[in-house]
Amino acid sequence: DTGVSQNPRHKITKRGQNVTFRCDPISEHNRLYWYRQTLGQGPEFLTYFQNEAQLEKSRLLSDRFSAERPKGSFSTLEIQRTEQGDSAMYLCASSFERYTGELFFGEGSRLTVL
Amino acid sequence: GENVEQHPSTLSVQEGDSAVIKCTYSDSASNYFPWYKQELGKGPQLIIDIRSNVGEKKDQRIAVTLNKTAKHFSLHITETQPEDSAVYFCAALYNFNKFYFGSGTKLNVKP
Numbered sequence: 054d055t056g057v058s059q060n061p062r063h064k065i066t067k068r069g070q071n072v073t074f075r076c077d078p079i080s081e082h083n084r085l086y087w088y089r090q091t092l093g094q095g096p097e098f099l100t101y102f103q104n105e106a107q108l109e110k111s112r113l114l115s116d117r118f119s120a121e122r123p124k125g126s127f128s129t130l131e132i133q134r135t136e137q138g139d140s141a142m143y144l145c146a147s148s149f150e151r152y153t154g155e156l157f158f159g160e161g162s163r164l165t166v167l
Numbered sequence: 168g169e170n171v172e173q174h175p176s177t178l179s180v181q182e183g184d185s186a187v188i189k190c191t192y193s194d195s196a197s198n199y200f201p202w203y204k205q206e207l208g209k210g211p212q213l214i215i216d217i218r219s220n221v222g223e224k225k226d227q228r229i230a231v232t233l234n235k236t237a238k239h240f241s242l243h244i245t246e247t248q249p250e251d252s253a254v255y256f257c258a259a260l261y262n263f264n265k266f267y268f269g270s271g272t273k274l275n276v277k278p
Contacts, residue, residue: 057210086266095173095256095268096211109265144210156201156258156266158210 055079057159059145065165066135073131074162078147085128086156087120088144096144102128103150135166169194169261173269180247181277188272190257191239197267199260200240202231204253205271211256215242247276 058077066072078085083104088096099118100110104125117135122128132139146158170193180186192200198219203211217224217231217240224231228247233240244251257269 059210084264088268093271095171095258095270096266098265098267101264103264146210155213155216157213158203160208160210 057145057147057157059143059159059162061162062160063163063165065167067167068137069134071131071133072135072164073129074143074145074164076128076130076145076147076159078127078145079149079157082147082149082157083125084148084150085122086146086148087128087130088146090142090144090161091140099130099143132164135164137166140164140166169197169259169265169267171257171259171267171269173257173272175272176270177273177275179275179277182247182249184247186244186247186251186274186276188242188255188257188274189239190241190259190269191237192259192267193238194259194261195235195238197259197261198263200231200233201258201260201266202229202242203256203258203268205256206253214255244274247274249276249278252276 086101087099090096102122117133120130142161142163144161146156148156173190201216204214205211217233228245230243254271254273258266
């Protein structure tokens with residue numbers, strides 16, 4: 054399967070701990086997006102990369118969140134000092150810039166902060 | 168930025184009936200409008216899309232229409248089946264690089 058892969062699929066952590074999620078995009082896709090989704094809502098933009106460059110970061114993203122995409126391949130999203138309000142599904146998606154669209158999502162990483 | 172509104176939030180239909188979900192967007196510069204289906208515990212799956220130079224697109228039982236003047240687009244599902252039950256999201260591509268999503272429609276198809 055060559056789709057977008059995310060892990061872990063589920064993460065339960067205590068408030069104040071750090072967590073890291075990994076995303077492996079479709080191999081030929083140069084754009085990678087992170088979205089957050091809470092129950093009953095649509096995906097909310099967090100940040101996106103073109104190759105290894107992080108081109109935009111949502112103002113909703115606090116300083117506790119950081120994302121990287123070394124060498125333009127996989128990406129990681131780290132949340133430091135987690136809070137209960139961080140509980141959500143974190144979705145990764147990728148696309149191939151040339152076609153300006155066709156965003157493909159992974160299955161998501163669900164975070165529960167106790 | 169872009170603002171995408173979607174309605175209804177829930178829709179219940181009898182198997183075999185049609186379902187229509189509507190979205191509006193705010194920025195006339197948005198030029199690509201995909202629709203996603205999300206099943207419980209899974210990521211959104213692209214089911215159909217339309218670009219701003221096209222007014223309608225059809226793929227078997229699903230179709231999407233776009234009215235650029237009014238800035239709205241709709242998803243039409245005909246001959247609904249129980250397996251169509253899911254949450255559907257519309258989205259708009261803004262500035263060629265960022266997608267904005269509607270809040271979702273939970274479709275329930277009753278057998």
